[in-house]
Amino acid sequence: MLKVGITGQSGFIGYHLTQYLRLHGDEVEVVPFDAAYFENPNQLEEFVRQCDTIVHLAAMNRGPDDEIYVTNVRLVHELIEVLEKTESSPHIIFSSSIQEERDNAYGRSKREGVRLLAAWAEQNNARCTCLVIPNVFGPFGRPFYNSVVATFCHQLTRGQEPEIKVDASLPLIYVQDLVREIFRAINGAYDLPVVSLEATAERKVSEILARLCEFKEWYLDRHIIPDLNGPFDTALFNTFRSFIEPDHFPVYPEVHADDRGYLAEVLKDLSGGQVFFSVTKPGITRGNHLHIRKIERFCVIQGEAVIRLRRIGTDQIIEYHVQGSRPSFVDIPIDYTHNITNVGATDVLTLFWTNELFDPTDPDTFYEAV
Incomplete structure (x- = not known):
């Protein structure tokens, strides 16, 4: 070892x-x-x-x-x-x-x-x-210290107006890409004493801010998953999501009811993805795993449940009590291990969405108890 x-x-x-x-x-x-x-x-x-x-x-x-x-x-x-x-x-x-x-x-x-x-x-x-x-960005960065991306995300998610001081062109590396390269170095992948790492992307500061403003408008204000054009967009979006305060969730979509029942639009997505559901028996817990790439949404539409999240490397547990009688959804940040427990007397029916199709050879699922 x-x-x-x-x-x-x-x-x-x-x-x-x-x-x-x-x-x-x-x-x-x-x-x-x-x-x-x-x-x-x-x-x-x-x-x-x-x-x-x-x-x-x-x-x-x-x-x-x-x-x-x-x-x-x-x-x-x-x-x-x-x-x-x-x-x-x-x-x-x-x-x-x-x-x-x-x-x-x-x-x-x-x-x-x-x-x-x-x-x-x-x-x-x-x-x-x-x-x-290159310039490193990613979830949980320290605003006004680690990167302009962290600063903009912090400001936009708190209703502040970001300011561009110098509209430079920045070579950027996503922190997850960086740690994979460091892991390769640990395992002896590089023989040279000095290695220049490739940037994930290069963008002007104004381009970064414009994209983050789109994320705020679509996702934070309108609760619509934006169109994500490739790995950099997904990395930037996951970074933006990490700055959203926990009390933003759960979100309660408008319910349209008549004598037939009710309808609620749980998910609007500009870039596709996968929707699925599960039935959980009373007293049963599902999950206890985390993702480092996937964007995921939970919506309990029947029964009563508790969704628990914990950012790995920390002890703080976030709990959301949800029930089908008042449909709501919770989005799971990357690097948060999570589970859902049926705390009621009847089956829990949960609707799930993720931004990518399941690949058994690369499931992006790591098991860790909440």
Whole structure:
């Protein structure tokens, strides 16, 4: 079992990488890390001794220029000092940036980190892989810090007006694509000391904002799944959805009733997908799994149930009490394990929709109890 340590484990990329590696627990074991280890040499030494591979993500992205540079270079120096003190030579994977080419504090700190780690690797006959990474976006990013995508999503889902300061063209990599590449690096896919990762897409800031505004209009305001034109659109949409407050759900569609019964439009989708249903006996729980790609909607149309969700890597459980007598739907975010329990005395009939047809060779279903 390969033991992998991640500095910056609690950060944006660190969170996604940690959860991705947990889903591959038959191949790797994640060595716990805390930011306080950089302030405690003994804890940092113990961490380093346990690792076969260290993914060095810890860094400062925003702040005063001199502080950014000094902080990021200091973290690399401290890691190297502990590697030498413990005579450890794990495979180091360093997250650099396309900003290496720019004369700003962050770019200079990344260039210096690459230089220092390459020198350490050469002197100690060790392996170091430096990944040059485009601008990263994805679910749960920190607004005003991680990316302009996170900032726009945060603002739009809270009724604020985003502002474009510089309409630059941004090479973007989706965080799920990035962690897959890091996983490949962990498994030895790259022989070169420096690897430039391909962007998922390149878009102008104005194009990103325009698309996110469309998502807000169609999905948040009108509850219609927008037309998604390929993997980048889906990644951007899943990012947008991750910023929607939990109390937005459940949503109660308009019910049209007459003496024949009632009709409610549960799903309007501009890009297709799959609708299905299940019958759940009283006291039975279905689910306890998560998806990292699929968009999914639940609608109980008969009986009484509780839908529970928990974002993996956290302890907080969200509960929605739903019943067929007042139809409502709940959308399941990616990276949230979820289940549905029949808490009534009769069968529960649930209608489901997902944005893609089921593929048994690639089901995008990972089992984990809520």
